[in-house]
Every structure is written in structure tokens, then in C-alpha cells.
Amino acid sequence: MLVITRKPEQSIIIGGEVEVIVLGISGEGVRLGVKAPRSVQVHRREVFEAIAAENRAAAGTRAPVQDAAALLRAAQVRKPRVR
Amino acid sequence: MTILPDSNPAPDEGILLTFPKGLLGFPQLKAFRLFEPHDGYPLKFLQAVEDPEVSFTCIDPASVKKDYEVPLGTEEAEALALESPEDALVLTLVVVPEDPRHMTTNLAGPLVININTRMGYQIVLNSEKYPLRFPILPQD
Numbered sequence: 001m002l003v004i005t006r007k008p009e010q011s012i013i014i015g016g017e018v019e020v021i022v023l024g025i026s027g028e029g030v031r032l033g034v035k036a037p038r039s040v041q042v043h044r045r046e047v048f049e050a051i052a053a054e055n056r057a058a059a060g061t062r063a064p065v066q067d068a069a070a071l072l073r074a075a076q077v078r079k080p081r082v083r
Numbered sequence: 084m085t086i087l088p089d090s091n092p093a094p095d096e097g098i099l100l101t102f103p104k105g106l107l108g109f110p111q112l113k114a115f116r117l118f119e120p121h122d123g124y125p126l127k128f129l130q131a132v133e134d135p136e137v138s139f140t141c142i143d144p145a146s147v148k149k150d151y152e153v154p155l156g157t158e159e160a161e162a163l164a165l166e167s168p169e170d171a172l173v174l175t176l177v178v179v180p181e182d183p184r185h186m187t188t189n190l191a192g193p194l195v196i197n198i199n200t201r202m203g204y205q206i207v208l209n210s211e212k213y214p215l216r217f218p219i220l221p222q223d
Binding site: 039043044047048050051052054055057058059064066067068069071072075 | 108191
């Protein structure tokens with residue numbers, strides 16, 4: 001891992017198009033600014049990992065989905081009722 | 084049964100969607116087919132074209148939480164080339180545990196799809212308003 005020391009208002013450039021700027025330091029926290037093209041998604045790691053884990057859980061669903069759908073229809077999910 | 088305009092897919096082929104960034108944790112899977120099997124209503128299924136073993140169960144979140152809205156940044160709306168909110172199809176992924184009464188949907192990572200371009204992104208919403216595991220059925 002590359003380790004670089006930066007001061008507030010200094011930055012690093014990654015891959016020529018992503019800039020990470022140290023905006024300020026207060027106590028335990030470091031405020032970072034990220035300038036990146038739209039095509040680069042930037043997430044807090046823990047948020048990214050939580051959603052990736054839920055995605056994996058959704059992909060791993062092996063329960064009988066027909067049963068789940070029947071439960072949903074019975075319970076609540078509104079479908080326009082024509083009678 | 085199809086939700087997208089001007090599409091007449093064979094029932095077993097679904098609707099082809101592209102996710103240029105994949106889904107979080109699945110960056111390599113970019114093409115999906117969306118199925119809405121009749122006996123699966125209101126659930127839909129998103130099957131990866133590159134790996135048919137991978138499929139996601141999903142739902143229209145508005146049917147679970149009436150006031151659910153995805154706040155899209157301008158950059159995200161631009162990336163999706165959305166011209167109006169009506170062009171967006173929003174789906175959230177469903178986790179069905181062994182006891183399906185406890186199934187949940189992930190309101191923090193909705194899929195937003197432009198129904199005209201059939202291109203979609205998974206959006207990350209970082210707020211307590213958007214739980215990762217929102218119970219779909221009323222829990223007693």
C-alpha cells in the first residue's frame with residue numbers, strides 16, 4: 001500500500017482523473033473531497049459493503065419464491081381490483 | 084405481462100437490461116433479463132445473462148412503501164439519461180429467507196432503470212430513511 005502524507009488543502013491524483021483532497025481535520029475525523037468523473041462511483045466502504053452483502057443475499061435466495069409471492073398477494077400488495 | 088412500452092419479448096426471454104457498472108458486489112455482470120412470471124406476481128426476477136446461475140428477486144418498492152422515492156443527484160440522472168421521472172423504473176432487491184414471512188427488501192440500494200434506453204444503475208442511498216432490510220410483510 002502506498003502511504004502519502006498530506007496536509008489540509010493538499011490532494012492526490014489517482015489515474016490522472018480522480019482527485020482526493022484533504023479538506024480539513026478535526027479530532028478523529030478527516031474531511032475528504034473527491035473529484036471524479038461520473039463513471040467512477042465513490043462510496044463509503046461500509047455502505048458499499050453492506051449493500052454488496054445484501055445483493056449477495058438476494059442472489060442467494062433459494063426459498064420457494066412462488067410461496068413468497070402468494071404470501072404477498074394475500075397480505076397486502078395492492079393490485080387494482082376489478083369486480 | 085410486460086411493464087415496458089413498445090416491447091414484445093417472447094415470454095421466456097424477458098426484457099434485456101444493461102447495467103454498465105453491474106450491481107454492487109457483482110461488477111462483472113452487466114446484462115440482465117427482467118422476468119415477470121405470472122405466478123410470481125408481484126415479484127420480478129433479474130437474471131444475469133453472463134451467469135444465469137445468478138438471479139435476483141426484486142419488487143416495485145412503491146408496492147411495499149407507498150412514499151418511497153429515490154432522490155437522484157443530477158449526475159446520476161445524467162448518467163441514466165433520464166429526461167423525466169416517468170422514464171424511470173425503480174426496483175429493489177428482495178431477500179427471501181427460509182421462512183418467507185420474514186422477507187425483506189433493500190431500500191438503500193435501489194436499481195433505477197431508464198425504460199427508454201433500458202440502462203440501469205444501482206444507486207446508493209446512505210440514510211436511515213432507507214433501510215437495508217425493510218420487512219415486506221407486516222411483522223407481529
